[in-house]
Amino acid sequence: MYISLLFTALLADGTAPSEFVTSTVIPIPKGKGLNPTDSANYRGIALSSIYGKLFDLIVLHKFSYQLCTSPLQFGFKAKRSTSMCTMVLKEVIAYYSKHGSLYCIMLDATKAFDRVNYCKLFQELLDRALPREYLRLLLNMYTNHVTRVSWNGMCSVKFSVKSGVKQGGFISPVLFCIYIDKLFLELSKSGFGCFIGEVFLGALAYTDDIVLLAPTHRAMRNMLALCDKFASEYHVFNAKKSLCLYIN
Numbered sequence: 001m002y003i004s005l006l007f008t009a010l011l012a013d014g015t016a017p018s019e020f021v022t023s024t025v026i027p028i029p030k031g032k033g034l035n036p037t038d039s040a041n042y043r044g045i046a047l048s049s050i051y052g053k054l055f056d057l058i059v060l061h062k063f064s065y066q067l068c069t070s071p072l073q074f075g076f077k078a079k080r081s082t083s084m085c086t087m088v089l090k091e092v093i094a095y096y097s098k099h100g101s102l103y104c105i106m107l108d109a110t111k112a113f114d115r116v117n118y119c120k121l122f123q124e125l126l127d128r129a130l131p132r133e134y135l136r137l138l139l140n141m142y143t144n145h146v147t148r149v150s151w152n153g154m155c156s157v158k159f160s161v162k163s164g165v166k167q168g169g170f171i172s173p174v175l176f177c178i179y180i181d182k183l184f185l186e187l188s189k190s191g192f193g194c195f196i197g198e199v200f201l202g203a204l205a206y207t208d209d210i211v212l213l214a215p216t217h218r219a220m221r222n223m224l225a226l227c228d229k230f231a232s233e234y235h236v237f238n239a240k241k242s243l244c245l246y247i248n
Contacts, residue, residue: 003051003054006051007055007058010055010137011133011134011137012133014133014136014137014140015137015140015144016052016137016140016141016144018144018146019049019051020049020051020052020055020141021049021052021140021141021144021145021146022048022049022145022146022147022148022158023046023047023048023049023145023146023147023148023166023167023168024046024047024048024147024148024149024150024155025044025045025046025047025147025148025149025150025167026044026045026046026047026149026150026151027039027042027043027044027045027149027151028042028043028044028045029041029042029043030042030043044149044167045167045168046147046166046167046168047168048166048167048168048169052141052166052169053168053169053170055137055138055141056169056170056171056172057170059134059138059171060170060171060174062134063130063131063134066128066129066130067128067174067178069174069177069178069181069184070181070184070185070188072184072188072200072201072203072204072205073177073181073184073205073206073207074204074205074206075173075177075205075206075207075208075209076173076174076177076207082206085204085205085206088201088204089204089211089213091196092194092196092201092204092213093213093247095196096194096213096215096247097247097248100215100248101215101216101246101247101248102194102213102214102215102246102247102248103212103213103214103215103216103217103219103220103244103245103246103247104211104212104213104244104245104246104247105211105212105220105224105242105243105244105245106209106210106211106242106243106244106245107210107211107212107227107237107242108237108238108240108241108242108243109208109209109210109236109237109238110238110241112176112208112236113164113165113167113172113173113176113208114163114164115163115164115235115236116163116164116165116175116176116179117163117234117235118139118142118143118162118163120179120233120234121165121175121178121179122135122138122139122142124178124179124181124182125138125175125178128178142166145160145161145166146158146159146160146161147159147161173207176207176208177207179234180205180208180230180234180236182230183203183226183227183230183234184203184205186226186230187200187202187203187212187223187226187227188200188202188203190222190223190226192214192219192220192222192223193212193213193214193219193223194213194214194215201213202214202219202223203223208236212224212227
């Protein structure tokens, strides 16, 4: 009852207390034998407020319809898995390899969760008609988000986080899927890429792992042009780590 009254007051006021928006990052080594003085060899694990996570669950439960994304996106959905996404990919490759050739590009989205632009993300949420009271509180929790680094029992000074979805938040992967959902809509409308019957299967994704599939190099170039245009605006992809496969 008290937690319910607390969230009702927060929604009415539109702001969250500092405890809700403060997180602590603990660096964890990526493996053994790495240089301990190089920050690139650590992965940060964020510890955040349990009440913030509870608010995430409330939003996910109440507005699951508004937060749905393209069926080409398999990440963090009920009755979806990486195995299902992989199965669809294998079936498309098998179908097209019997009838000709196939171009397959695996797009790398390095640190994609940390690059999410708040203005673009919340504009997408506004377009999905989420209630303004919930959206206002969620926006406040993101724009006032501060974090600190804990190392060897000592904590750094708190600093503001200006981009990216919250690590460890239940709604974070869903927000990222919404952030890039427009790309799948544009690809499916373009008419390029692989089709089985009338079903478009030219792009498959599990959150930030994205695969493009096209029967010809011309079709793949057109799809890449759409991805390039999207990336220039949303700053998602890393071309240096993306790979292309030709299957015949």
